[in-house]
Amino acid sequence: MKRLAIVGALLGPACGGGATKPPAAPAPAGHAAHAGHHGHHAGHAAHDFADAAHWATVFDDPARDAWQKPDEVVALLAPGPGQIVADIGAGTGYFEPYLTRAVGGAGKILALDSEPAMVAYIAQRATAELWSNVVAQVIAADDPGLPTAGVDRVLIVDTWHHLPDRPRYAAKLALALRPGGTLAVVDFTRDAPMGPPAVARLDAATVAAELTAAGLVARIADESLPHQYVVLATKPTR
Numbered sequence: 043m044k045r046l047a048i049v050g051a052l053l054g055p056a057c058g059g060g061a062t063k064p065p066a067a068p069a070p071a072g073h074a075a076h077a078g079h080h081g082h083h084a085g086h087a088a089h090d091f092a093d094a095a096h097w098a099t100v101f102d103d104p105a106r107d108a109w110q111k112p113d114e115v116v117a118l119l120a121p122g123p124g125q126i127v128a129d130i131g132a133g134t135g136y137f138e139p140y141l142t143r144a145v146g147g148a149g150k151i152l153a154l155d156s157e158p159a160m161v162a163y164i165a166q167r168a169t170a171e172l173w174s175n176v177v178a179q180v181i182a183a184d185d186p187g188l189p190t191a192g193v194d195r196v197l198i199v200d201t202w203h204h205l206p207d208r209p210r211y212a213a214k215l216a217l218a219l220r221p222g223g224t225l226a227v228v229d230f231t232r233d234a235p236m237g238p239p240a241v242a243r244l245d246a247a248t249v250a251a252e253l254t255a256a257g258l259v260a261r262i263a264d265e266s267l268p269h270q271y272v273v274l275a276t277k278p279t280r
């Protein structure tokens with residue numbers, strides 16, 4: 043696994059971005075960098091995220107803000123004060139400052155990831171940055187581990203294409219959402235200059251169909267992100 047992480051660093055940015063600031067080694071430009079992106083294959087994309095400190099230089103690169111538009115993403119999800127939000131595939135916690143502000147002290151952010159190193163990284167960051175309402179937890183790759191009707195909002199950024207059985211996962215998320223609750227899937231468009239290789243990319247319409255099949259009311263959001271789409275899906279109230 044460690045060898046894969048090194049290969050990843052040499053190949054350049056992962057699906058979290060990092061288009062403008064490559065890590066340690068020089069990265070090949072554009073799609074060439076992603077053609078050799080390790081661990082991705084048809085159906086879903088596995089990836090090695092064990093080197094959290096390395097991925098922090100990619101995911102938390104301040105230059106990401108210009109295209110990731112985290113305030114806009116969070117505004118679309120619209121979490122409110124006191125709500126419980128699950129951030130699935132939370133990575134190094136890029137979205138946590140925005141989410142924690144939105145729900146306030148009475149709310150809670152569940153920062154969930156299947157990679158223990160990422161969860162440990164977020165837990166340390168939560169302590170250092172005084173995010174008192176962020177709880178970091180390891181989850182299984184095929185199960186968000188959320189209680190029935192236990193969350194108001196779910197955010198999944200650059201992670202949907204990693205899930206092994208998306209229809210089944212969508213059904214679990216539909217169960218976990220409270221009636222009227224919303225989830226947002228943000229992922230790279232087919233022509234984005236960064237992100238997973240072509241074989242692992244999903245159209246927004248595909249994601250929306252997967253969420254609709256799970257019983258949610260899905261729509262492709264109107265937004266201004268240059269490289270990603272946002273699919274919003276709400277659980278009916280009855």
Ligand SMILES: C[S@@+](CC[C@H](N)C(=O)[O-])C[C@H]1O[C@@H](n2cnc3c(N)ncnc32)[C@H](O)[C@@H]1O
Binds near residue numbers: 101198
């Ligand atoms: C590209 S990163 C995105 C991180 C974060 N959402 C962000 O926008 O910066 C993908 C994250 O999803 C996690 N991940 C991959 N497969 C997963 C799965 N099946 N369940 C939960 N997390 C997963 C990885 O460990 C990694 O932290």
